[in-house]
Amino acid sequence: MFLRKFRLSFMLSDVDSTLHSLFSKISEPDLNIFLKKLKEVNTLLSPKEAVLACNYLDKIANKPNESGFSHSEISQIKKSLINHFRSKLYLLSDPNQLCKVTILISDGGILTESYVRDFLTRLDKLLCSINFEDIPVICDCLIMLNARGYKIDNTCIKFYNVLASDNTLETIDNLSLFKVFECYTSLNINNKLLENKLVAEIKARVNQNKVPEPQIVNLIKSNSPEKSKLLFLNQFLLSKLLNDNEIDLITLVAILNNCKRLNRDFEKVDQIYLSHRDKLSLFSEKITLQLKLDLLTSFARFRYKPQYLNDLLESISVHLEELSFEDLTILFVNIFYLNLHSDSIIDHFKETLNHLQSNFYLNYCLEYNNNFTKLLLAMSYFCINDHGIFNNILYEIIRNEHKMTDQDKINLQRFYSILKSGYSHDNLINLINEDILKYLHNNSKCYQTQRTxxxxxxxxxxxxxxxxxxxxxxxxxxxxxxxxxxxxxxxxxxxxxxxxxxxxxxxxxxxxxxxxxxxxxxxxxxxxxxxxxxxxxxxxxxxxxxxxxxxxxxxxxxxxxxxxxxxxxxxxxxxxxxxxxxxxxxxxx
Structure with a gap:
């Protein structure tokens, strides 16, 4: 019986060489025969075979002229396949296979809420009997479902409890351990027992030199500030990396980007930069410039001013014309945080803003990013009092209120106090849009506790x-x-x-x-x-x-x-x- 084993390449097994040959060809008669045969035998397919068949139908659905089947007929075959493999999920007793099938369904764009509900019900029953090799694919599957907006809390909690029990984390290999780490930092579901065990196990393996340098680097890169609950671990990993290994400048800058703070190791960072500075000429100007911008951003975040900071800033300043508006904004915010009064950067920033306003490009360029509330403080600090720019930036911030963090709201409160206190000495508050002022006034009443x-x-x-x-x-x-x-x-x-x-x-x-x-x-x-x-x-x-x-x-x-x-x-x-x-x-x- 054909289609007993449907491969990822969408080719049939050798059970029926004739149909295999038909499937491999692209001619219209062969495709029609294939679709008719698939319609007849779809109830005989395993869940994995049905998924692969659906994925193939998605491909040929965009080429209706190659078969005599209409879109509605192909959709009907696909619907029949989906209903069929949903009814056979109970046959999948291997969590690994179950998750791989689900990932295939997602990749094929045929994931539905009803399927996810059935999948999670089936996975729940299998979690207590998972093997170590099942852990990475389960993590990948949960990350994928969460990214697509499906509610997986109950299954995830059960999975975390299984991982936190006994000596599971101590027994699995590095790949599985780091996949659990990625899963935990990606999902907004907490389990303090698992978190403590996870951090302790990673630290133990790193201290025992059981984790090679490339894996430490990848672990830091995957632990991004935007989503991670365990960002503090990056500082430990970076210190270990700097003490025990010789890393290149590109790698250093990449991992510094994911470190929120750095309490030591500045001397080592300086040594790496100074020893590799002359080699920057080997890279393209674009790569070199981005590298320096990222390094300056890290120094601003750490509030660190190395002796070579002015030289670094000067080497960036000669390429100001090459910077995008977003990069120029980041650079301007950085010199504020580092208290570097660079006339060339400030003047170029003002010229760019004036040019954008005169050419009506400002609204296009002012697409919201998380530096905008910082930009307000930086412009105030350097006494740039153009009310048109402030109004445009404030409007864009308010329009994207749902993206604002607590720190953004605090920055707005501080900017409002700048306006009220007459810090700018130009009565700027009288030139700010009335509706914007009302928003700032209401925001000033919000209370954000900041205990230390x-x-x-x-x-x-x-x-x-x-x-x-x-x-x-x-x-x-x-x-x-x-x-x-x-x-x-x-x-x-x-x-x-x-x-x-x-x-x-x-x-x-x-x-x-x-x-x-x-x-x-x-x-x-x-x-x-x-x-x-x-x-x-x-x-x-x-x-x-x-x-x-x-x-x-x-x-x-x-x-x-x-x-x-x-x-x-x-x-x-x-x-x-x-x-x-x-x-x-x-x-x-």
Missing amino acids: KDLDHISNLITQLSHGIYEQANIGGYYLNFIIPRQMKSRIKSGHFDPQEGIGITIAQFYKSQTGSEGLEETSEHVLMKRILKNLNINFVEISMHVLEGLNRSQRLEYLAALISKASEPNLSNRSNYFFPKTSNLVHA
């Missing part, structure tokens, strides 16, 4: 000085704890607190040094925050964690008491109206 261990530690020390603490007051997008002087405590209990009568707590932020410790230069973000708070007449103390960590307990209290005493001196500047009627944020000494 350092801030909590400092606040705890201050309460030991008999002062009160008002926690997480939103001052223009900056979430500050406020010191409540002893004489004000009774007033706070009545339910009103004016931040201008308290003392805000800020933690000084500095760029990283080569050793990973704090340097001497304040970050541009911290400078911007201090300017805004001063314009809003907010009194605050600035505390250095580097200084605090070098003191014992009594010295820390003396250090904080001296700062508070100095900040408590009479301040005759004007007060603005920031009131917080709730008292739930108040922590008493």
